[in-house]
Amino acid sequence: MGNRRVVITGLGIVSPNGTIVSEFMSSIQKGKSGIRFIENLKQLKFSCQIAGYPIYSNSYLNNYFNSIQLKGLNASGMEYGVISGIDAWKDAGLEINQSNIPLWDAGVIFGTGILGVDKFREAIHKVDEGKVRRLGSNTVIQTMASGISAFLGGMLGCGNIVTTNSSACSTGTEAILMAYDRITNGKAEIILAGSTSDSGPYVWGGFDAMRILPYKYNDNPTEASRPMSATASGFVPGSGAGALVIESLESAQKRGATIYAEILGGHVNSGGQRNGGSMTAPNSEAVIQCITEAIRNSNINAEQIDAINGHLTATSKDSLEIQNWCTALNRKGDDFPYINSLKSLVGHCLAASGSIESVATVLQLKENFIFGNINCEDLHPDIATLVGRHKIPTDTLDYSPNIIAKASFGFGDVNACVIFKKYS
């Protein structure tokens, strides 16, 4: 694809099962779920009254936002995105720019599906009451989609691209690839890439209405998210943010930065909502093309892939996804790579899923493990015919993967696949 090698030098996470990277890693290794019952969803008569959402105290925000920014802050996605982004930046050993000169070679690509829904609700009520003049100055900045990249860009003083991408559930993976493209092509040295997704009934309600969320697990939430299981009955909604500092190898080496992994390449495409693809379903041909093109431009062979971090949401489409991986890689049975889905532990974090799951994927490469899938002891029979049982671990494996493929697919028939490699 490009010419320059690109690496990952910092990670940040605000996940339903951990809001700092070390806690998150421990959770995914132990199979600790972040999915909980939410009383408010019950009061509001949701069918699915459970979700994955990050937990921290209000005072924690003082470490990231100043008093002006905190005044009237009512945008959970903004909180998650800023916390994960600043954490990743610091983890990479980068300083907050205190000078008056922007960092011309550093940018932010931080995606979201929708931002500041609770703030927007607040504004709608005031407008409808004829009190538009009472909105204050912070309604726009908390509800514009690019509010998250704007906040981060300003806090860090970035002078390169500062933008927000949006492609439904492939948003986070797409952001990483956009950063990769820009750096490999020499247009930037460092990009804070990631994605965030708000919590709450106004984000999740539309999915509840589509009847695609599980409604029989309100009493045992940690068992609800069942990717690849015969009893999978829909995705559990989630929220949070993941952030990765993506950097040219040259810049990382010059700084003496810790390198988590290398990005070899990747691809994004769309099935055009043709040939089985629709607003909500993937065109398999496009999924397969996305994976094969990612492999091709990464200059590897499909046989070199040691593990897959799938999209695998716990719907009836899981079997189709596995079938598509088998076709794209031309591998099956015991020859199939290890495969896991983070959604069994945190639910489907929507626009944030690609970045949160990429953080998990990169940790596997750096720390030598494959985290186990919970809730798929009863493997779906269609999947069992395609993949050897031991390739879908239910407990965390002590294993040293060299190359992991990560894919995300989204509404609108959009796909993204990135190839990560252990750095050497």
Next chain:
Amino acid sequence: MTKEELLSKLKTIIEPYVQNQDGFKNLSEDTDFIKDLEINSANLVDVALDVEDEFDIEIDNDAMEKMLTVKASIEVIQTKLATK
């Protein structure tokens, strides 16, 4: 309400928006919100809304435009309180 009480309440309101703490320490009637305190001009709207809440008054657009200094703000508040 005495002028001192009013000034004290105004100081509490503007404090979170102040970006120049030296200017805030030396606050006087002549202090300019933007020049001396480096309050972001977008936040002047929020100062006015906070003043409305604190004193239970309504500040119209014309009055809001005048509230650029401590002195002008006190005058606006006093006028609105007198007509309450």
